[in-house]
Amino acid sequence: MFGKNPIRPPEKGDGSVLKVVEVFPTLQGEGPFVGHPSVFVRLGGCNLACDFCDTEFEAFQDMGLEALVLEVEAQSAGLRDLVVITGGEPFRQEIGPLCVALLAKGLRVQIETNGTLWREIPEGVHIICSPKMSGGQYHPLRPDVLARADALKFIVSATHPDYREVAEVGQAAHGTPVYVQPMDEYDEAKNTANRAHALKLAMEHGYRLSLQTHKMLGIA
Numbered sequence: 001m002f003g004k005n006p007i008r009p010p011e012k013g014d015g016s017v018l019k020v021v022e023v024f025p026t027l028q029g030e031g032p033f034v035g036h037p038s039v040f041v042r043l044g045g046c047n048l049a050c051d052f053c054d055t056e057f058e059a060f061q062d063m064g065l066e067a068l069v070l071e072v073e074a075q076s077a078g079l080r081d082l083v084v085i086t087g088g089e090p091f092r093q094e095i096g097p098l099c100v101a102l103l104a105k106g107l108r109v110q111i112e113t114n115g116t117l118w119r120e121i122p123e124g125v126h127i128i129c130s131p132k133m134s135g136g137q138y139h140p141l142r143p144d145v146l147a148r149a150d151a152l153k154f155i156v157s158a159t160h161p162d163y164r165e166v167a168e169v170g171q172a173a174h175g176t177p178v179y180v181q182p183m184d185e186y187d188e189a190k191n192t193a194n195r196a197h198a199l200k201l202a203m204e205h206g207y208r209l210s211l212q213t214h215k216m217l218g219i220a
């Protein structure tokens, strides 16, 4: 959306109906679960509007929880046992019941979040948090997210004024693994510089490197 999306506050509701953009089978392309066969559930709307955001998340429609779980199960097909709930910002909506239902089906669940919102979710759900900035400052992370996050994934750029470095946003107290992922600026020269920058940060600070392998492979 490249920062052009409306900023949407948290939704009311009990989670029996969710605003869903798409459900699709793929491989998780980035972060700690890279390469895992997955079903992605993309939920609508975000509470932030990042200028580099490359995701369409406004074309959503209401979907009942039961139908959504059936769709995920169908696309899982016994082959993909990881469900990635992403957005937009998934914690904008009441996703607790969805997580409960998916775990009850024997599926693993991973949430991709910007870390600024929270809902009660069952134990065992994996959280990957990608902190986002505005005006040179990281948006503060919810303590609940920090306490539960499996990893923090920092987007880094060689030239974007806000994303040159990784900051301490609470990860030290929890010993949370830090990943650096080069920003995709849709410019090969910039992207080459961003990869080199991410590699340098990883080598100098002991961060883990995350590359967007789904883009390299040309898959969603």
Ligand code: SF4
Pocket: 046, 047, 048, 049, 050, 052, 053, 054, 055, 087, 088, 089, 114, 132
């Ligand atoms: S938080 Fe994520 S989904 Fe929301 S605008 Fe920023 S990059 Fe896009």
